[in-house]
Amino acid sequence: MNEAIIVEQIGRQGLIDLAAAFYKQVPNDSILGPMYPLHDMDGAEERFRDYLLMRIAGEEDYTIKRGHPRLRGRHMPFKIDSAARDRWMEIMENAMTATHVPLESANELRDFFAQLADFMRNTPG
Numbered sequence: 001m002n003e004a005i006i007v008e009q010i011g012r013q014g015l016i017d018l019a020a021a022f023y024k025q026v027p028n029d030s031i032l033g034p035m036y037p038l039h040d041m042d043g044a045e046e047r048f049r050d051y052l053l054m055r056i057a058g059e060e061d062y063t064i065k066r067g068h069p070r071l072r073g074r075h076m077p078f079k080i081d082s083a084a085r086d087r088w089m090e091i092m093e094n095a096m097t098a099t100h101v102p103l104e105s106a107n108e109l110r111d112f113f114a115q116l117a118d119f120m121r122n123t124p125g
Helices: 003-009 011-025 038-057 061-066 082-098 103-120
Strands: none
Touching: 003 011, 003 038, 003 103, 011 038, 011 082, 038 061, 082 103
């Protein structure tokens, strides 16, 4: 992933907006919604936002607050199969469209998110 292109094209605020646009869709989703406690939706968005800012923009808030991402381990309590992965990607695609992520950055992010979403699968199917 070419982080520099993403930071140049959408910047810090674009990553914040992307996380918000993603989590705006989650509560009403039949696959992903049940994985998120409604009382912690803001917390989930904050953690994802901080992760994106760390991974793409080099900010340190995520690491300071939570340490190493350990993403697969943190998501182990949730059944993540191909349907969940595909829905996550669909919602992220909607978020990129809603926030007008430029094509070059969207392509970079799409590849990154596809690898990440596939890595998170922990259930066959």
